[in-house]
Amino acid sequence: SNITLEDNTEYRLTNVTTLNLTYPTDNFECWMRLSFAANGDATVTLPIDTKYLGAIPNFKNGETWELSFKDKVLVAQKVGDGSMTPIETVEDGTEVSY
Numbered sequence: 001s002n003i004t005l006e007d008n009t010e011y012r013l014t015n016v017t018t019l020n021l022t023y024p025t026d027n028f029e030c031w032m033r034l035s036f037a038a039n040g041d042a043t044v045t046l047p048i049d050t051k052y053l054g055a056i057p058n059f060k061n062g063e064t065w066e067l068s069f070k071d072k073v074l075v076a077q078k079v080g081d082g083s084m085t086p087i088e089t090v091e092d093g094t095e096v097s098y
Contacts (some may be wrong), residue, residue, distance in 0.1 A: 005030050005069060020045045023072055032067040033079075036060065050074055 002020045003011070007028040013019070017040035036042040042059045049072055057065060057076040064079040 005032075016044075017041060018043045018045075021047065023047050023049075023069075027071050029070045030068075032069070033064065034059070034067065035064045036062060038062045046074065047072070052076075 001013070001016075001018070002022070004022040005011075005024060005028060007024065007026070007030065009030045011030065011032040013033070014035045015037045016034050017037045019034070021044065034044070036059060038061055040061065042061045042063070044057075044059050051073045053073060053075045055076075057067075057074075057078070059065060066077055066079060068075045
């Protein structure tokens with residue numbers, strides 16, 4: 001599949017094997033959930049000018065990922081990956097990490 005991302009858009013794709021993404025010419029923000037097929041080559045091609053907050057994602061068959069894009073910057077997290085630290089906001093507005 002080939003997708004040009006659109007501003008204020010949510011994408012939910014299932015059974016993904018190959019995906020080519022293109023950015024719009026203006027500023028944009030969108031969210032994407034990718035569930036990869038159990039078989040085949042899980043391949044996502046991002047534009048060369050993509051910047052990353054955190055690690056560059058390593059997509060694999062059978063995995064599900066959530067991606068957040070804002071102006072060519074990508075934040076990606078594998079669903080079910082417990083490496084994220086939960087944050088709780090207590091009554092006085094203070095954030096507490098566990």
